[in-house]
Amino acid sequence: MSDAGAVAIPRRPRRRAWLGPLASTLISVVITLFGLVLVTFLIGRVMPIDPTIAIVGDHAPPDVIAQVRLDLGLDRPLVVQFAIYVEKLLHGDLGRSVMTSNTVVDDIGHFFPATIELATVAILIATLIGVPLGVYAAVRQGSRTDHAVRVFCLAGQSIPIFLLALLSLLIFYATLGWAPGTGRQDVIFEGEVPFVTGFLTIDALLDRDWDALYDALAHLAQPAGVLAYFSMAYITRMTRAFMLDALRGEYVITARAKGLSAARVIWRHAFGNIAVRLITVLALTYAGLLEGAVVTETVFSWPGLGQYLTVSLLNADMNAVLGATLMIGLSYLALNLLADGLYHVLDPRSR
Amino acid sequence: MSSTTKAPTLRDWLLTEDPASRRQAAWGRRFRMWRDFQANPLAMAGLIMAVLLFAACLAAPLLATWDPSAQDLENRLAIPSWAHWFGTDELGRDVYSRVLYGGRVTLGMVVAVVLAAAPLGLAVGCIAGYFGGWADRALMRVTDIFLAFPRLILALAFVAAIKPGITSTVAAIALTAWPPYARLARAETLTIRRTDFIAAVRLTGASSWRIILRHVAPLCLGSLIVRVTLDMSSIILTAAALGFLGMGAQPPSPEWGAMIATARRFILEQWWVPTIPGIAIFVASLAFNLLGDGLRDVLDPKQNS
Numbered sequence: 153m154s155d156a157g158a159v160a161i162p163r164r165p166r167r168r169a170w171l172g173p174l175a176s177t178l179i180s181v182v183i184t185l186f187g188l189v190l191v192t193f194l195i196g197r198v199m200p201i202d203p204t205i206a207i208v209g210d211h212a213p214p215d216v217i218a219q220v221r222l223d224l225g226l227d228r229p230l231v232v233q234f235a236i237y238v239e240k241l242l243h244g245d246l247g248r249s250v251m252t253s254n255t256v257v258d259d260i261g262h263f264f265p266a267t268i269e270l271a272t273v274a275i276l277i278a279t280l281i282g283v284p285l286g287v288y289a290a291v292r293q294g295s296r297t298d299h300a301v302r303v304f305c306l307a308g309q310s311i312p313i314f315l316l317a318l319l320s321l322l323i324f325y326a327t328l329g330w331a332p333g334t335g336r337q338d339v340i341f342e343g344e345v346p347f348v349t350g351f352l353t354i355d356a357l358l359d360r361d362w363d364a365l366y367d368a369l370a371h372l373a374q375p376a377g378v379l380a381y382f383s384m385a386y387i388t389r390m391t392r393a394f395m396l397d398a399l400r401g402e403y404v405i406t407a408r409a410k411g412l413s414a415a416r417v418i419w420r421h422a423f424g425n426i427a428v429r430l431i432t433v434l435a436l437t438y439a440g441l442l443e444g445a446v447v448t449e450t451v452f453s454w455p456g457l458g459q460y461l462t463v464s465l466l467n468a469d470m471n472a473v474l475g476a477t478l479m480i481g482l483s484y485l486a487l488n489l490l491a492d493g494l495y496h497v498l499d500p501r502s503r
Numbered sequence: 504m505s506s507t508t509k510a511p512t513l514r515d516w517l518l519t520e521d522p523a524s525r526r527q528a529a530w531g532r533r534f535r536m537w538r539d540f541q542a543n544p545l546a547m548a549g550l551i552m553a554v555l556l557f558a559a560c561l562a563a564p565l566l567a568t569w570d571p572s573a574q575d576l577e578n579r580l581a582i583p584s585w586a587h588w589f590g591t592d593e594l595g596r597d598v599y600s601r602v603l604y605g606g607r608v609t610l611g612m613v614v615a616v617v618l619a620a621a622p623l624g625l626a627v628g629c630i631a632g633y634f635g636g637w638a639d640r641a642l643m644r645v646t647d648i649f650l651a652f653p654r655l656i657l658a659l660a661f662v663a664a665i666k667p668g669i670t671s672t673v674a675a676i677a678l679t680a681w682p683p684y685a686r687l688a689r690a691e692t693l694t695i696r697r698t699d700f701i702a703a704v705r706l707t708g709a710s711s712w713r714i715i716l717r718h719v720a721p722l723c724l725g726s727l728i729v730r731v732t733l734d735m736s737s738i739i740l741t742a743a744a745l746g747f748l749g750m751g752a753q754p755p756s757p758e759w760g761a762m763i764a765t766a767r768r769f770i771l772e773q774w775w776v777p778t779i780p781g782i783a784i785f786v787a788s789l790a791f792n793l794l795g796d797g798l799r800d801v802l803d804p805k806q807n808s
Contacts, residue, residue, distance in 0.1 A: 184647050187648030195661060196664070310736055310788035312784045312788070314747050314781075315784065318777055322771060442656075461659070465659060465750065473660060474660070481651055481656070481657075485651045
């Protein structure tokens with residue numbers, strides 16, 4: 153280091169110790185949030201749809217259009233428009249949806265619970281099947297079962313989710329008649345269950361309406377199952393990889409040498425050590441489900457945020473599109489942060 | 504080691520323990536990798552599937568039995584037969600020929616996305632990793648912002664902002680595809696730049712750009728190729744999903760996602776019409792997943808998770 157400048161290797165700047173990890177995480181979150189808002193704002197501005205025409209219609213007289221443009225601040229510089237957008241956003245104002253004529257915030261509050269309900273049930277199914285499958289494949293590494301699990305997972309990663317959804321409708325609804333059709337509930341229960349949390353299963357439970365609860369669960373089963381297969385592939389693969397790693401650990405050999413039962417070694421010693429990393433994977437998978445939900449909801453006419461987004465897209469309802477995009481981006485960011493945070497809190501080695 | 508002396512074959516030349524030239528050593532290393540790769544049946548299956556797919560799509564005009572846009576309204580939604588191997592769609596067009604031509608669209612989009620996103624990600628990652636400091640922080644911040652959106656959602660909003668179609672689909676997916684490559688290249692660069700041989704190159708007076716271009720970037724290629732191959736499957740799925748949602752390639756085009764979108768209403772009666780392009784997507788995506796998996800085992804054993 154001390155000799156000629158030619159050897160000066162560029163170094164990473166030292167960590168700003170005075171900031172502490174929490175503060176530096178916060179700063180990066182704020183910057184990412186800002187970027188998120190900026191990207192949605194810019195996408196909104198380059199859209200070929202004139203927002204004034206969306207409000208006043210095609211045949212409005214020119215002076216009305218000019219007035220609306222002024223009201224919306226569209227004549228001002230882009231930076232000022234962005235400032236106005238951020239200010240409104242901070243007040244929880246995402247504008248009004250042309251399609252539903254409600255505020256976008258109300259719409260999100262109305263549609264998002266359906267998506268969360270779907271994604272939550274899906275991740276539960278995926279975890280309950282995927283994790284044991286991954287552990288089993290790792291324990292039997294190289295066996296026929298292991299290969300079968302690998303192919304099953306690769307198929308899950310490769311199949312387009314809308315094909316799976318359509319085939320599921322064909323098989324379980326049209327051919328076997330096991331599942332109810334699309335939508336979230338049967339017409340006869342429409343408006344029966346009071347809207348409390350927005351989660352139909354919980355609302356039905358609170359209302360003690362068992363028929364409605366059964367109906368809601370039956371409608372959930374198909375889309376949640378399809379989504380679950382989509383994420384199960386990843387969960388199983390990661391579980392298997394982590395387990396293989398753990399089973400090679402010296403502590404596992406020690407545990408075996410002590411004469412502990414195979415089940416105890418696998419579940420308590422090996423699995424216990426990968427649980428934290430798995431939770432991170434689950435949080436990331438959950439975030440990925442938001443994406444799968446957009447396509448799944450479209451096929452199953454599931455009235456969630458994903459369907460709201462696609463219908464708004466087709467109707468060129470700009471405020472709704474941007475609001476839903478921002479909301480999904482925010483949830484995604486939050487889940488990623490949660491995954492990071494959990495890892496730091498639960499795993500002492502990472503500190 | 505046997506006593507009989509034979510003329511050295513190409514194989515011996517490749518597998519020799521003491522290569523006479525750098526070229527021989529390099530080809531020997533490649534040959535050994537190829538042997539490892541060949542030993543993995545799933546990976547070979549992926550390679551063969553991918554090669555066949557590309558060949559079939561390139562040769563579509565020779566293999567197609569009908570004009571993909573020729574309509575025959577008398578013969579709508581026909582079941583698969585000798586005349587129409589995969590049946591016909593709602594306008595009486597031959598599904599087999601359309602799937603072949605659609606593959607050109609899909610694989611073309613994949614290649615275009617990779618050609619746009621991989622060099623960009625590599626460049627950003629190498630520059631950020633090599634120079635460190637402000638360049639690193641600024642570039643990685645931008646990367647984080649793009650990573651903060653789920654891929655399909657960002658692509659959807661982006662396509663809607665421009666105009667649905669193949670070009671904007673490629674642009675949108677490329678825009679969402681480069682950040683993971685940048686991260687990967689940066690991580691590799693961080694370890695490479697501390698090595699002795701880079702210090703040696705620097706001592707000979709090479710400029711930073713020359714070092715990045717000639718010494719750092721080539722070493723990042725291995726893991727990048729693995730990542731890109733695995734990603735191709737997800738690019739195919741995203742492109743198809745955009746087509747399916749009506750935001751990608753537009754209907755007269757035989758793009759697979761768009762074909763399913765127009766045919767989805769027949770799923771309950773003429774189920775083969777939407778299912779066959781779906782199977783095409785599945786096969787293409789599976790091929791790249793298998794191939795990528797196999798390549799990872801050979802090229803990048805440490806990343807084996």
